[in-house]
Amino acid sequence: MSSDVEEVARHWQVRGTVQGVGFRPFAYRLATELGLSGSVRNRAGVVEIDVVGTPAALAEYRARLLADAPPLAAISEITEITEIPEITEIPEGGRGTGTGAPVPDGTGFLILASSDDPASGPALTPFPEVPPDAGMCDACRAEVLDPADRRHDYPFTNCTDCGPRATIIDDLPYDRARTSMAGFPLCSRCRAEYLDPADRRFHAEPVACPDCGPQLVWRTGPCLPDRAEAVGPQALEFAVRRLEDGGVIALKGLGGYQLVCDATDGEAVARLRTVKRRPHKPFAVMVEDLAAVRALACVTGAEERLLSGSARPIVLVRPWPAGRPLLAPGVAPDAPRLGLFLPTTPLHLLLLRAAGRPLIVTSGNVADTPIVIDDEEAAETLGRLSDGILAHDRPIRARYDDSVARVVHGRPTVLRRARGYAPGALDLPIAAPRPLLAMGAQLKHTFTLAVGGHAVVGPHTGDLSHLAALEAFDEAARRMQRVHRVQAEVAVHDLHPDYLSTKAATAWEPARRMAVQHHHAHIASCAAEHGITEPVLGVAYDGLGLGADGTLWGGEVLLADLSSFRRLARFGTAPMPGGEAAVRHPLRMALSYLAAGEELGGRRPDRELFADVLAGIGDREPEYDRVLRLARTGTRSPLVSSAGRLFDAAAALLGLCDHADYEGQAAVRLEAASQGVLAEPLPWRIAERSGLRVLDGLTTLTALLTHRRDGVPVPELAAAFHEALARATGELVRTCAADTGVRTVCLSGGVWQNQRLTEAVAGELEDDGFRVLINERVPTNDGGISFGQAAVAAARLATG
Known part of the structure; x- marks a missing residue:
């Protein structure tokens, strides 16, 4: 270092996923390589770096902090504070050190013990992030399989690049003393690795071996x-x-x-x-x-x-x-x-x-x-x-199920955001002026904690109709607020009054609650994760959700931004005989469409075709006579405009699913039956009612029945049904785009878990020049609803 170049000091605060990912050891090694003096520490979930060197060396240091960060790190912001605090060393045994004793080096750069004092600086967002658990890395795998290694066959081997994080953390800053590893004191060899800057276990908090770790x-x-x-x-x-x-x-x-x-x-x-x-x-x-x-x-x-x-x-x-x-x-x-x-x-x-x-x-x-x-x-x-x-004997501090993902239309997408992804923070395109707790939906439940421009989607909970799931939700939400040092001020919930997530929100006083329509939340979840704030055409296809007019929706095209929406198109309605029972018995929905589906001027099944369906029911005909009476009279049969229920009806009419014991089973079987089959689309048509474009599903179901009676194989009909829905969706979007001038399309809702439909619709619309967005980092199903609720609430609060 040239003696005639004046050294300067900088104080940086680094925010993002920077704890539990080896960021402090990385900052230390990089400073040592560049010959810089100073220190690095965790302070209440933020990494603080005090560093002294030439301007050129500091510029390179800052650039490489971003470019060369550890693989599990995600830096969202580096804030520079001009008033640099005095660099002091906290002695081992001081507040919050755990095993994080200062690590000196000849350059005078130190890793200081962690502190739970809030970081200073007006530009800092006080929102510490918790790293997700990470799967076993290649280096640890090699050690476990190496008979000559001291960790051979040790099932709890980990390092800075892998292992438990969110599931063992009690509190932040992230030190061993604040995790469920606190009960496993380091042996001399593990401690030597922990304190060695050249070792990949340098300051890896869950480090363990057969001599000192879990058994x-x-x-x-x-x-x-x-x-x-x-x-x-x-x-x-x-x-x-x-x-x-x-x-x-x-x-x-x-x-x-x-x-x-x-x-x-x-x-x-x-x-x-x-x-x-x-x-x-x-x-x-x-x-x-x-x-x-x-x-x-x-x-x-x-x-x-x-x-x-x-x-x-x-x-x-x-x-x-x-x-x-x-x-x-x-x-x-x-x-x-x-x-x-x-x-x-x-x-x-x-x-x-x-x-x-x-x-x-x-x-x-x-x-x-x-x-x-x-x-x-x-x-x-x-x-x-x-x-x-x-x-x-290592306690689990937080519940995280396995995540589920896929690649659709060439894009990796998450269908269940849990271990490995949660609780990683997502950005909100419009920052929340007040901390929010978005309560989510009922099935595939998640919640979201939003603070400023950051949102953390909680772990997958399950079906809230179970008391145990509701208790797990409450426990996880309280824990997340404690760990992130945030107290939510506004509860955001679905319109449906019978969702237990909505009932949980009623414990909050009315002035601190906000309702968000289910399908608006779906579309907002997709738009927000892509940073979109301008209006989009949102194609929300799912089973059902309470609409803004008090009826049940599930097949909608919306003109939406993050704060508001307008319904442009929908699916034709049909009664749900017996309400939720129709979800478990798809044949109920099929008979309801045929007997009492919305009259839109298209073809309906004639008496002979309808009789063929009833004849196929056999000894259950008395049961379905009652179903038909419910549908025709509307007794205990709410109307629904749902893509999911139309899929149920098609699967039932093809004999693929009469009783569904899990959500979406009928649609899963219908997609499976169409696998690898090419077919021309069944007939479809679009009508207009009360200023809305309406997809006449009954015309398609009637054609399905006619072709089946004529002997067309079930796989070909299943494929033809998918093609009809894809073509009809493309036409709905094109006509709505012509009316509004909007060319960005968001596809969201549980029906878009159907890979064949998603790829067909996205491909067709992109060929027509539309920008098509799908959920990628949050689930397209109801597991993404809470993130959409948070995005909507943040936008509304930001505009007063």
Whole structure:
């Protein structure tokens, strides 16, 4: 360093995902490389850097902080404070140090102990971010598999680039003393790695080894958590033996317990379905590596990158025609895609390698209830459902189920935002003037905490109709506000008064509540994640949501921005005989459309065609006579304009699904039946009613029945139905664009989980010059509703 160049001092505050990702060690090593003096510390969730050097060296340092940051880091802002505080060292044992003792170097650059005092500086947004858990990295995998390494076969191996984060944090700043690793003091060798700037475990808070870290335990039956039959490597052997014998085991994962069985054993899979009370919904399968994925499915490069990324989600991929026989038939019956994922932890890797076959790894719960995280609850509930529990002694602090993702229209998209993605913060295009808690919907529930320009979508909760799920929501929301040091001032909720999320909001005084229409929230979720604030054409297709006019919507085209919307088009209406019962029994919806669907001037089934349908019902005809009376009289049969219900009706008329035991089952089977089939679209038409364009679904259903009577194969009709809906949607968008001049389109809502429909509509509209956006980082289903609610509320509050 030249002696005639004057040195200057800078104080920077770095915000974003910068804790638990190796950012302080990175800042230290970079400063050492450039010969700079100063210090780095965590302060209440923000990284503070005090640095002294030449202007050129400081400019390079700041640029490389952004360009060369650790792989799990995400910097959203570097704020420079001109009044630099005095650089002082907090001695070990001081407030908030944990194991974060100062680390001196010859340059005088230090890693200082963390502080929970708020950071100074008027430009700083006081919103600390919590890093998501990260899947096992290649370096740790190599160590676990190396017989010469001291971490060989150790199931809790991790480093700065991988391992638990959000699921072990008690509080911020992120230090070992504030995590569930506090009860595992570092041994001398781990501490040496932790304090060595050249080691990749330098300041890695969850660092552990067989001598000082968590240990496996094996128990059978509903026994107390402190009764272990085997520990350490022997516990893993017990678990593998049960799997080889066709058993079901409970496994303590990162964000909760999981139920595991051999994916090639039909009897084991059938038993798992029984204990989970999950008769047909597809299971996800964990395999050892990408080679095993390729043996089961036709995967693209984008899908392989998604599978092997740090989030390690379940990825929906297209199975080989010959790939399914490698798995038990009951793994994913009638589903168009197969959910596969790679080991998220060394424990999963060791279990897979020892078992030597693909494993079903699913959430440790009974259908639609929250995943179990407590050891005593696991012993009591999962102990009765399984042949044993493979657990460990590291507590789980936060509930995070596995994420689900896919690649659609060439874009990686999240369908369930949980472990690996949550609680990573998302940007709001219009900042919230007051802290918001968006309560979400009812199914696939999430909540969102929004502060300023940042929104954190909470973990997937499940179906709020279960009391346990409601309690998990309340617990997670309170915990998130505490960890992020935020107290929400406004509750944002759905219009539907019977959603339990809406009822939870009624505990807030009226002046601190805001309602957001369900489909507006869907469209806002898509627009906001892409940073769009101007008007868009929002195509909101889902099962149902309460509309602004008090009726049930679900097939809508909206002209919307973040603060308001106007309905431009909809699907034709039909009664829902018996209300929610029609969702579980798609044939009810089919008969309702045929007998009492909205009269829009199109073709309706004649008496003979309708009689053919009734004849196919057989001995259930008396039951469906009552259904027809309900539909025709409107008794207990609310009208709905829903794309999801139209899919249900088509699936039922093709004999694909009469009873649905999970949400969207009829549509899943309809898409699966159309797989790989090319067909011309069925007839469709658009009418006008009360100033709205209306898609006449009854015309399409009538054509479906006619072609089936004429002997057209079911797969061809399923494909033709998809093509009709795609073409009709394209025409609705084109006519609405001609009326409004808007050329940006957002596709959102649960129906867009249908990959065939999404790719057909997006492709057609892009060919016509539209800009087409889909949900990517938040789910298109109701799991994204809370983020959309937060975006709408922020925009409304910002404009008064």
